[in-house]
Amino acid sequence: xxxxxxxxxxxxxxxxxxRTALYNYLLARKHKGRFILRIEDTDQTRYVxxxxxxxxxxxxxxGITFDEGPHVGGPHAPYRQSERKAIYxxxxxxxxxxxxxxxxxxxEEELEAxxxxxxxxxxxxxxxxxxxxxxxxxxxxLPPQEVEERLRSQPYxxxxxxxxxxxxxxxxEIRGWVSFHTRELDDKVLxxxxxxxxxxLANVVDDHLMGVTHVIRGEEWLPSTPLHVLLYEAFxxxxxxxxxxxxxxxPDGGGxxxxxxxxxxxxxxxxxxxxxxxxxxxxxxxxxxxxxxxxVVNYLALLGWHPAEDRELxxxxxxxxxxxxERVSKAGARFDYEKAxxxxxxxxxRAPIERLLPRVEQLWRERGLPPVSQLVLARLIELARERAxxxxxxxxxxxxxxxxxxxxxKEPLAEKLHGGVIAxxxxxxxxxxxxxxxxxxxxxxxxxxxxxxxxxxxxxxxxTLRLILTGEEAGPSLYAIMELLxxxxxxxxxxxxxxxxxxxxxx
RNA sequence: GCCCCGUUCGUCUAGCCCGGUCUAGGACACCUCUCUUUCAAGGAGGAAACAGGGGUUCGAAUCCCCUACGGGGUACCA
Numbered sequence: 001x002x003x004x005x006x007x008x009x010x011x012x013x014x015x016x017x018x019r020t021a022l023y024n025y026l027l028a029r030k031h032k033g034r035f036i037l038r039i040e041d042t043d044q045t046r047y048v049x050x051x052x053x054x055x056x057x058x059x060x061x062x063g064i065t066f067d068e069g070p071h072v073g074g075p076h077a078p079y080r081q082s083e084r085k086a087i088y089x090x091x092x093x094x095x096x097x098x099x100x101x102x103x104x105x106x107x108e109e110e111l112e113a114x115x116x117x118x119x120x121x122x123x124x125x126x127x128x129x130x131x132x133x134x135x136x137x138x139x140x141x142l143p144p145q146e147v148e149e150r151l152r153s154q155p156y157x158x159x160x161x162x163x164x165x166x167x168x169x170x171x172x173e174i175r176g177w178v179s180f181h182t183r184e185l186d187d188k189v190l191x192x193x194x195x196x197x198x199x200x201l202a203n204v205v206d207d208h209l210m211g212v213t214h215v216i217r218g219e220e221w222l223p224s225t226p227l228h229v230l231l232y233e234a235f236x237x238x239x240x241x242x243x244x245x246x247x248x249x250x251p252d253g254g255g256x257x258x259x260x261x262x263x264x265x266x267x268x269x270x271x272x273x274x275x276x277x278x279x280x281x282x283x284x285x286x287x288x289x290x291x292x293x294x295x296v297v298n299y300l301a302l303l304g305w306h307p308a309e310d311r312e313l314x315x316x317x318x319x320x321x322x323x324x325x326e327r328v329s330k331a332g333a334r335f336d337y338e339k340a341x342x343x344x345x346x347x348x349x350r351a352p353i354e355r356l357l358p359r360v361e362q363l364w365r366e367r368g369l370p371p372v373s374q375l376v377l378a379r380l381i382e383l384a385r386e387r388a389x390x391x392x393x394x395x396x397x398x399x400x401x402x403x404x405x406x407x408x409x410k411e412p413l414a415e416k417l418h419g420g421v422i423a424x425x426x427x428x429x430x431x432x433x434x435x436x437x438x439x440x441x442x443x444x445x446x447x448x449x450x451x452x453x454x455x456x457x458x459x460x461x462x463x464t465l466r467l468i469l470t471g472e473e474a475g476p477s478l479y480a481i482m483e484l485l486x487x488x489x490x491x492x493x494x495x496x497x498x499x500x501x502x503x504x505x506x507x
Numbered sequence: 508g509c510c511c512c513g514u515u516c517g518u519c520u521a522g523c524c525c526g527g528u529c530u531a532g533g534a535c536a537c538c539u540c541u542c543u544u545u546c547a548a549g550g551a552g553g554a555a556a557c558a559g560g561g562g563u564u565c566g567a568a569u570c571c572c573c574u575a576c577g578g579g580g581u582a583c584c585a
Contacts, residue, residue: 223580387547462544474546
């Protein structure tokens with residue numbers, strides 16, 4: 001099995017593209033096949049610098065790797081279509097020789113004028129097809145000498161000669177048999193006047209030359225598949241299998257997810273942050289939001305595919321094992337950011353600390369927080385991961401560690417302080433000072449014993465202490481917090497509180 | 508407009524190919540309870556769907572047709 005992912009470098013890859021790449025990758029790995037990256041940069045007007053690098057970086061981050069591609073080389077190089085220009089021109093001319101294509105000389109303006117004319121006449125949209133081509137300027141209508149003359153002196157395109165009266169049927173691995181009548185199809189341009197091929201030609205030629213056996217792409221290509229089928233026939237090449245993936249839809253149901261949606265939807269549509277080189281506009285990415293690549297991959301896999309068993313949590317290895325085209329659904333899937341976060345949370349809780357450490361360390365540095373040892377950071381992560389879905393939440397959850405409470409406490413919080421506990425603060429301090437070792441279980445035992453002896457309400461005591469030590473009313477276990485803070489810091493925070501609240505020191 | 512694809516809880520989906528086992532299963536989100544010093548997490552439970560209409564059949568979410576709705580395509584863009 002040979003599959004390929006063939007993005008166009010017109011900007012950052014969006015999340016739907018990542019899913020298409022993922023499905024191709026999973027299949028290639030499952031069947032021990034080859035996976036090719038091909039850059040379809042045939043539209044020079046839409047080329048965006050940095051896009052190719054972005055695509056590779058994004059997929060690498062996701063753990064999607066290629067066997068062949070512009071970045072790794074391979075037996076079918078080059079892998080950028082702009083560098084294969086001559087190949088396509090040759091095949092296009094061959095099609096003309098074999099009677100499957102023809103030269104057309106109509107200018108942009110002439111075509112536009114024709115469209116207007118047809119529209120004005122109240123007819124349906126103009127199509128360059130079996131009937132209209134006879135009224136246009138092309139090698140079918142012009143005398144041979146004039147064609148020769150024009151070929152030498154002016155720009156031209158090569159158009160596919162769509163056969164008349166044929167039903168084109170093909171089997172889609174996801175949808176079953178699909179058929180189109182050639183009557184509905186037009187004479188698509190195969191080779192543009194700048195000598196570059198259009199998608200249709202380049203795609204078919206390259207898939208053939210690169211030995212691609214399965215074309216797995218988005219559903220937006222379904223309507224042009226009959227043209228591709230006919231191209232394989234015209235060249236006399238064996239056809240690959242086709243599978244058209246359901247589209248990723250916007251959560252509000254307003255069409256397919258597109259690059260232009262940027263952050264408008266309230267969540268990123270790109271895997272990595274992207275800064276547009278022309279407009280300077282920035283779009284956020286899943287990586288920067290604090291997603292784990294395994295979380296993104298896992299969620300994306302589930303959008304349009306369902307395993308045989310009712311399971312939702314997968315590693316890449318498990319996806320490779322479980323994935324199959326037969327279980328890909330036909331209908332478009334709406335993107336659900338909440339669920340994406342939940343999946344990420346599950347991976348966050350399962351990830352080995354060593355995987356989390358570097359990224360949390362980086363965030364820690366970026367925020368300019370005081371340096372901590374890896375050991376301490378690991379413990380903080382352990383404490384925080386139970387209540388976080390995204391990486392930055394890990395740091396929010398241990399704010400107590402790097403930030404002393406703002407005193408005096410703000411009103412809704414201050415009300416929750418228990419006067420009785422405050423009065424006894426010196427006793428609590430003394431209790432902690434006499435402790436043999438500063439560890440959570442011992443702290444817990446000591447405090448509980450004291451609270452019991454004093455006959456105080458446990459909940460009130462702990463909440464008050466939590467407010468004094470962290471300035472927050474919710475968070476990780478208070479004993480763990482105290483242990484991490486250390487005896488000195490705990491004592492200092494208690495004393496500072498007493499100073500601010502005017503409680504006399506000493507008993 | 509025309510062509511193509513699709514349509515099960517709010518969302519992702521199982522079931523559909525090979526009709527009865529479906530009083531339609533799971534998950535996210537939501538609600539209740541529980542655990543707990545708190546927030547989470549966990550546990551238990553709840554509410555929530557076969558787009559509509561015709562067929563076929565003893566029997567249809569499952570097969571056929573129509574309609575509606577959604578999506579895609581209709582470029583010298585991919």
